[in-house]
Amino acid sequence: MIEDNVMLAFDIYARLAASGQVRKAEISAYWENEEVRHFVERFVGQVQCVLISDADYLYLLPASLESPFHISNEAFKKRYMTSKAVNMDIYLLYLSIIVLFGCFYDSYQTQEPADFVSMSTWLEAMNGRIESxxxxxxxTLKAAEGAMNFNWLTLMRKWDDLDSIKETARKQDARTNSRLSFLNMARSFLLQQHLVREIGNDELVLTEKARAIFANYFMEASYNNGILDFMYELDHKDVQDGEKGADDHAIHQ
Structure with a gap:
């Protein structure tokens, strides 16, 4: 019996390893048999991955750089970015995705995301993040870099160097050196990963897969290195400084 359950679990794991996802309806043993589920989770843990599910699918996601399912920077650039992309482009892409989900989740304080986010809203939010x-x-920024492995100063310069003058060009793609075209490249990546859907008028909605991943995995500080907390702590500090400045002004009136 145990051997049968091990083989059932390995079959489920093999299917997850092959495509990164499997329909829940096709793996009833995972949900109905506790021992099968236990073995699947052990297999997944051995390759430093986690399991996330939504209404229809079970997903396999790498939880560590050491996982064999983690894609290298070089492979990522070749698959999803331009030939001229450098590692900092990947980190800026990551930051832009964090900001997009912040638009949906109201600075990560709400459980239900907004109905949709437009590209212009995303761009405005990204500009606001960098300005903050x-x-x-x-x-302050350098002190935060060591703990997060996130080079804030270089990221700021990278975004500043993107040519915002070209943002009004009729055609925006990855070949155009602009902030909006960079976000278009990020949008393309999210569409390929089935994390967002387009609904017209340059508006995006989250998929069920995205909700599951970002609610149960991405927003955990242990996985995002505290980047979200740091970004919104800066916002809180801005508000406090603004209130203090207003009080000081009132005192000197």
């Missing part, structure tokens, strides 16, 4: 970072001294 600029308002803080380099020492």
């Amino acid at each position: 970072l600029h308002r803080h001294d380099e020492e």
